Amino acid sequence: MQTNFTLAQLGDSAVAESEKILRSCVHCGFCLATCPTYVLLGDELDSPRGRIYQIKDMLERDRPAPDSVVRHIDRCLTCLACMTTCPSGVDYMHLVDHARAHVERTHTRVWHDRALRALLAFVLPYRGRFRLALMGAWLARPLASILPARLRAMLSLAPARIARPSPVDRPQVIPAEGPRRKRVALLNGCAQPVLAPQINEATVRLLTRHGVEVVVAKGAGCCGALTHHLGKEAAAHRSVVANVAAWSAELAEQGGAGLDAVIVNTSGCGTTVKDYGFLLRD
Ligand code: SF4
Ligand code: SF4
Structure with missing residues (x-):
């Protein structure tokens, strides 16, 4: 894939790394069939190749990530199935990691999105906090019908029984x-x-x-x-x-x-x- 980064942009080691990755993609599309989001949604923008194009455009322009691009990057599951079929060895994992960091730095999400992501980052990596959150989810179950849809979906994932610490x-x-x-x-x-x-x-x-x-x-x-x-x-x-x-x-x-x-x-x-x-x- 042809890229058009300036020399100043390539002075950033993360951009230089992503440029190398972008250049290794030959647009063949072999990765599409293995991507669950493409198989489900049938939209090229939700395929690995489509995301690679959007990330290239976002990084080259060096502007805050637009809503449309953020949506398609957010939908990537990071399952890395695309990497297993790519004949060109495109390092999609490091490319999407860089894209996510760029989005986090440059894009202002709506307040409830920011709050949810901050909550996930505060709770999930810590066992004690996660255990307390699951207990809270268990207590909140009877109120599920009046909660916003996203919280309701999260509540439905909480296990019915919380095991003791091992x-x-x-x-x-x-x-x-x-x-x-x-x-x-x-x-x-x-x-x-x-x-x-x-x-x-x-x-x-x-x-x-x-x-x-x-x-x-x-x-x-x-x-x-x-x-x-x-x-x-x-x-x-x-x-x-x-x-x-x-x-x-x-x-x-x-x-x-x-x-x-x-x-x-x-x-x-x-x-x-x-x-x-x-x-x-x-
Ligand atoms: S890592 Fe993302 S782009 Fe690659 S197959 Fe999984 S969902 Fe699709
Ligand atoms: S299979 Fe690899 S080279 Fe082909 S479009 Fe997908 S990422 Fe690019």
Whole structure:
């Protein structure tokens, strides 16, 4: 894809990175069939190729993102299915990340949108707050019919029963059964331990039975994906730095051989953690 950035624009490393990505797209459209929003809505603007065009236009003009573009970027699920079919290896993930950060910086959303996004960023990455919010949702259920449609939809997603906090999600070292073969850090995450604590419990059982000592590092928490996908770069960066610091402290144990791996059992968090090198590039 041809691009028309000025030299001054390319002085910004994020723009230079996006320009490289844009230039690798050959407009073939193979990605369209794998994009759930395109399959559902049938609108090119809600396809990966359509979004790539709109992001290119938005970044080249270097103006506040218009409502129409924001709508189509917001509808992207970040499922990255498009990347699996792209023959040209277009790095859509980093392009849409940059676009979201640009939208967050330059676009003024309507007040209720801003309030909802601020609430999500304040609540979801923190287990305690998320648990309280789910309890609030449970209490608010009888009032659902008089609430605005978006809040009603969110209430309908809240589980009917909220599980107790699991003991495996506290900072600790869980010893291996039998001789220790490996030592790993487990990313316990933020929303998953509240919604489905049995996943981390099963992971710990599996690992310890196979001779793996599991460390739940003090200070580690949300991987940062939730705020990152809201375009809130500073908040995401804080989560990334906190996790790296927590795992680095464990790594420094035993003469620098304190960890063999970091285990992530949530696909979205895994994608983000694998991208920490890129997120911390500056
Ligand atoms: S990441 Fe976005 S553009 Fe790509 S397939 Fe998923 S919804 Fe479509
Ligand atoms: S498949 Fe890849 S190269 Fe083809 S239009 Fe989609 S993003 Fe561009």
